[in-house]
Amino acid sequence: AEMFGQLTSGLESAWNKLKGEEVLTKENIAEPMRDIRRALLEADVSLPVVRRFVQSVGDQAVGVGLIRGVKPDQQLVKIVRDELVKLMGGEVSELVFAKSGPTVILLAGLQGVGKTTICAKLANYLKKQGKSCMLVAGDVYRPAAIDQLVILGEQVGVSVYTEGTDVKPSEIARKGLEEAKKKNIDVVIVDTAGRLQIDKAMMDELKDVKRVLNPTEVLLVVDAMTGQEAGVFYVNLELCDESIIKEIGKPIALVTTFNLEIGITGAILTKLDGDSRGGAALSVKEISGKPIKLVGRGERMEDLEPFYPDRMAGRILG
């Protein structure tokens, strides 16, 4: 299924109900606004986001008539479009680079979200921009993750710093950074261990690694397929209350928790090529306060691009 397919048709049915109306009123938009609300919720958009969104769109719509030949139903499309762009952060959030010395990008995320793949994709992406990159293998709990990083590094022509699994991640990070400085590398991308759920040990380890690296970017890799009904229980209750998770949705609870615990600079959304309903793309910024900077949409090394709120809104509106 197309990611926003259902959302697109749900929104369309809202405008269709307003065809032929000369002005939008509280009364005639009531039913279309319910359609919009339903479509967003079915796309897994976070509940508080949906509430605020619908309120704001409704407020702007009431009283709108024909403007410069554009009919009221089309005006509503424009209001929703602008509001969607705003919701996703407005502008593209570019990666930030250090003014001097290597730029350090620390990647975090749960197991299986596509973090190792993103390390190599990101190196490939930055290499194409003329930057020299080095990968640091900090996932010491899964030897297979280190092997995979080495293989992917070779594939994109980027060196991978490894210390095996017997050295502490913060120590690997320190040594890797030293090595990168020696080699005059522009960007160091540090992979960290993912677990099946957030726990205190994971957070403490990440904090250690972050302290050692003083990274320019701390990016949380989030799987777009993490829906509200995801089977794995993703967030440890010590760190985030269950009722809050229910209310805001798991992907966003994840971003928020990581942000509160270690302080992140943004998120990378992966697996946008899958049959995710897309809600995470719409809610992450508003709830967590942190932008989605990049999106992965496939298993090939080329499948990484900046997150463009306006293009995403365009896709949603079909």
Ligand code: GDP
């Ligand atoms: P990690 O455990 O977070 O390091 O995850 P991996 O990088 O090992 O990826 C887990 C699985 O997801 C692998 O089979 C990847 O090929 C796959 N994967 C990663 N990114 C994407 C993506 O953007 N789209 C799709 N369809 N699959 C992906």
